[in-house]
Amino acid sequence: MRERLLWLCTCTGIEVMTATGVTAYLLYLGQATTAIISAIIFAKLIAFHFAIEVHERLKRKRQATIIKS
Numbered sequence: 001m002r003e004r005l006l007w008l009c010t011c012t013g014i015e016v017m018t019a020t021g022v023t024a025y026l027l028y029l030g031q032a033t034t035a036i037i038s039a040i041i042f043a044k045l046i047a048f049h050f051a052i053e054v055h056e057r058l059k060r061k062r063q064a065t066i067i068k069s
Helices: 002-007 010-028 032-068
Strands: none
Touching (some): 010 032
16 A cells, blocks of 8 residues: 555645545544545545646656657
């Protein structure tokens, strides 16, 4: 799990841990509806940052390939 989180941007890894903690705590408190809403919002944020991270890595890879040529 650690290697996968390190592959992601640091802020995305922190968001994953925060989302897990907040959602689990809300479920512990018996707030299922709020936990679902929280999970959906965090999922959208994490997906956005993941997409940006992948895009940036591909962009850097293409630039490195162009420079080597």
